[in-house]
Amino acid sequence: MDKIVINNRIRELRFLTGEMTQQSLAERVGITRQTVIALEKGKYYPSLELAFRIARTFAIPLEEVFEVADAPAKKTKKKKL
Amino acid sequence: MGFIEKNAWFCFVAIFVVFAPYFYFSFQYPVEHVSIFFIAVIALVILLAVFHAINAIATKSIRESGGAPQADELDDQIELRASKCSGFVLTALVLVWCLAAMWSVPVESVSNTAIQQEGAASIDGFVFAITSAEAVLWINLIFAGIVVSNLTYYGKIIASYRGISNG
Numbered sequence: 623m624d625k626i627v628i629n630n631r632i633r634e635l636r637f638l639t640g641e642m643t644q645q646s647l648a649e650r651v652g653i654t655r656q657t658v659i660a661l662e663k664g665k666y667y668p669s670l671e672l673a674f675r676i677a678r679t680f681a682i683p684l685e686e687v688f689e690v691a692d693a694p695a696k697k698t699k700k701k702k703l
Numbered sequence: 704m705g706f707i708e709k710n711a712w713f714c715f716v717a718i719f720v721v722f723a724p725y726f727y728f729s730f731q732y733p734v735e736h737v738s739i740f741f742i743a744v745i746a747l748v749i750l751l752a753v754f755h756a757i758n759a760i761a762t763k764s765i766r767e768s769g770g771a772p773q774a775d776e777l778d779d780q781i782e783l784r785a786s787k788c789s790g791f792v793l794t795a796l797v798l799v800w801c802l803a804a805m806w807s808v809p810v811e812s813v814s815n816t817a818i819q820q821e822g823a824a825s826i827d828g829f830v831f832a833i834t835s836a837e838a839v840l841w842i843n844l845i846f847a848g849i850v851v852s853n854l855t856y857y858g859k860i861i862a863s864y865r866g867i868s869n870g
Contacts, residue, residue, distance in 0.1 A: 653775040656705045660777060660867040669776055 627691040633662045635680045635687065651675050706762045707778055708864040713754035715857035721747045722850045729843045737839060781863040789856035796848035804841060808833055 636642040644658040651658075653672065660666035661676075668676065677684040704712075725743040774782070833841075 652773070654705055654778065656708075656864065656867065657775050657777040663867070665867050666777055672776060 627664075628667050628688055629664065629691045630661060630688045632658070632676065632687065635682070639680055647676075647679065650679050704868075705864065706758065707774060707781075708861065709758050709761070710755070711857045711860040711864070713758060714751065715854060715861060717747060717750040717754060718850060718853055718857070721750065722847075726843065726847055726850075730840065777867075781860055784863065785856045785859035788859045789852045792855045793848060793852035796851060797845065800841075800845050800848060803844075808837075808841075 632647070636644070636647055644655050644662075648655045648658045651672065652675070657666065661668060673684055673688055677687045680687060721743050725739060728739055
């Protein structure tokens with residue numbers, strides 16, 4: 623099964639919401655600043671609960687914060703004739 | 704660097720600084736230096752207390768709120784992975800220790816009962832000979848396994864946080 627890549631707009635949304643700092647977002651959502659950094663870099667995918675909390679902080683629907691990236695092209699094996 | 708990562712660094716360094724010389728001496732002079740075990744434990748407790756105090760003073764959120772920062776889901780996940788990894792290391796080292804003990808501990812003699820019951824699977828009749836120096840050495844070897852497992856635990860936590868920060 624191919625791994626799903628999830629992109630997020632957290633960094634962009636922080637700046638659109640009055641240039642909110644990573645620390646400020648972390649405090650509002652109840653996580654550490656390190657976790658915000660990991661989320662923004664795409665190093666960590668949040669739980670559903672955390673994802674909803676982040677979306678609620680920005681007052682927008684979940685799918686406007688997180689989106690599934692287009693699946694990378696599959697390597698197809700050449701069939702032996 | 705977050706509070707938990709700094710904590711992991713402190714624990715890793717403290718364990719290494721205390722137990723590297725401890726094992727150096729205890730493997731060279733197993734019986735003569737049994738008392739250094741207690742010195743090592745006391746040194747570890749003092750070092751950890753000092754490190755934790757420095758970490759608490761250096762962490763802004765502790766200075767402000769007075770309590771340790773709450774671990775979130777990423778911290779929990781990193782800790783679980785580190786526990787799993789150190790568990791594997793400990794299990795592997797204990798297995799190696801058991802196999803090595805089976806091969807290395809010499810059988811001095813076989814009692815009459817075992818000779819009479821020739822072919823019996825029981826090892827009850829075997830008399831194992833082991834000197835006190837060897838006994839201390841084997842105890843230290845399994846203790847070294849526990850220490851290595853602990854170092855793996857903190858090392859894995861540090862590596863996970865470094866991976867997040869540097870990537």
